[in-house]
Amino acid sequence: MWNEQTELEVLQQIYDLTQTTTAVQNWRNLLIFGYSLQRDLKRKLLWIWPTALDLKKLNGMLKQLDIHHVLSIGCGSGLLEWLLSAVANQELSVYGLERDPNWWRSKYAVRSFIPLNYVEQAGSKLTNHFFSGCCSGVTPCALLFCYFNNRSAFLDYLSVFEGKWLILIGPQPAVGIHTDPNPLQPQLPDKEWALRELCDWTDQNVVAIYEKRII
Template identity: 35%
Template sequence: MEKSLIKEVIELYKENKWMDIIDKNPNVTNEEARKLLWVWPSFKNLEFIKEKLNEFNMNGISSIGCGCGLLEWIISKSTRLEVIGYEINEIWWTSKYCIPQFINLTYVENNNYILKSNLALVFCYFNDSEAFNDYVNNYEGNLIFIIGPGEGRGTHTDPSPFKPNFQTNNWVLNDYQEIKTTKDFIAVYIRYNNLIC
C-alpha cells in the first residue's frame, strides 16, 4: 500500500531531510497536503525569504497562525534563523486528533504575546483581518511577509498579499514572488520610515 504523504513527511522530518520534503512538491489542493501546508514553497522561494530577512537585518520570523509549523521548520532549516510559531486553541493542538507539530507552538490567548522586533512577521494563509491588525499594531519591527492567493487562484485570505488593508499608511510593498506557478504569492511589506535613509 502507498505510504501517506503525512507519514512520509514525518519520517523525513525525523531524519532532518527538509530538502526532500521540498522535493515532494505535492499539489496543495490535495487534502492530505493541505493538512501540512497551504503553500509548498520551492528552494527559490526559501532563498527569497532568506534574502529579505538578511536585507532588513532580521534574526528570523514570528509566524502567526502557523498551524502544524512545517513551513516554519523548513524556514528555520533553510535560513538557520530563529522561528517562533503562534497559534490559538491549545486544546485542539494538544489533542490526539490533530496532526503532529514540527515546531513548538506558542499559544496566544487574550492578547498575551510580545512580538520581537528583530523577527519579521509572517502571515501564511491567515484569515482574520481584525487579529491581523492587532498583531501588526503590536509589532515594532520593520518587515512583514504576507503569503496567500493572488488573482485567479480561487482561494481567499484576509489579509490578502496585495490588498492587506493595513490600518495605517506605515507599510509599503517592497517586493513579491510567486510560489512556483501556483498563483500564490509571498508579498513583502516594509515600514514606511525604513525607506528614508
C-alpha cells in the same frame, strides 16, 4: 488504497525527515516527498507547498533585509516555518503562534514541526511583551502571516507589533481564494507600511514584504 494507516505512515516519514541529525539537509527530500502526497494531506500540513527555488528566493530576501527572527501567526503545523529555517541553515529563527491549544494537543491534529506558542483567547488584550514571550525573549523583527484569514485578529497583532517587517504569503487576488490579509491587497491600517519586496511563488502564490517606515 489510501486510508488512515497510510496517512499515519506518510506523516511518520515526514517527521523522520525533520528529526534526524541531518534534518537540515533533508528539506529538499521533504519537498520532493511532499509533492507526491494526496491533496487533503498536503493541505493538512501546509496550505502552500513552495518549491526549492521559492524557498531559496525568500531566504535570499530575508538575508538581504537582515531579518533573522520571524514570528509566524497562525502557523498551523509549522512545516513552512521548519522549511524556512532549514533552508537558511538555522541562521533564521522562526517561531510559531496558534490559537486553540486543545485542538493542537489533541490526537486529531498533526504533530507540529516547531514548538507552538498559543494565544489562549484570540482578540484579548495583547501587548508588545507578548511577542517576545513567543520568541524566547527575542522581539521578532518580522511577523509572518501565511494564508491567514482573520482580519480582526490580524489588526490586533499588527497594532501591538513594534518591529518593522511584515511578511504576507497567500494567493494572488485573481485566483479567487480569499485570505485576509491578501498579500497584494492587504489594506494595512497605517500609511507607514510600504511594499518593499515581492516574490512570486508556485501555483499563483505570492510573498509580499512590507516595511514600516517612519514618516
